[in-house]
Amino acid sequence: MAIELTVRLPIELHRRLERRAKEKGQSLDQVLLEELEKGLEMEAKPAIERGHVLEALRSTGLIQPLSPELVRRYVPDPDCPRQKPLKIPGKPLSEVIIEQRGKRQ
Numbered sequence: 639m640a641i642e643l644t645v646r647l648p649i650e651l652h653r654r655l656e657r658r659a660k661e662k663g664q665s666l667d668q669v670l671l672e673e674l675e676k677g678l679e680m681e682a683k684p685a686i687e688r689g690h691v692l693e694a695l696r697s698t699g700l701i702q703p704l705s706p707e708l709v710r711r712y713v714p715d716p717d718c719p720r721q722k723p724l725k726i727p728g729k730p731l732s733e734v735i736i737e738q739r740g741k742r743q
Contacts, residue, residue, distance in 0.1 A: 647655075659669040695701040704712075714720075 655666060655669055655673070658673075659666045662669060664672075692701065
């Protein structure tokens with residue numbers, strides 16, 4: 639069963655989809671459905687890949703669990719009041735760096 643959906647696309651995106659459909663010898667609907675499927679698959683992929691990478695790093699010993707001492711030292715105490723961030727007047731550091739470096743060409 640299919641649902642009919644009306645979508646407003648930017649002209650350039652529509653042109654790109656039409657070109658791809660022509661190159662593949664497919665209908666615009668087919669290409670659009672393929673691209674939507676790819677996008678949804680990519681959405682779930684990073685979490686799976688991250689799990690594989692973490693497992694590989696653990697198996698080689700490159701990632702070790704935190705010792706109880708490090709947990710006590712660095713994990714914040716929930717009863718401890720949070721510190722407020724400092725508010726420093728002036729431009730953000732990133733803007734200062736860009737000004738000193740000059741804009742990239």
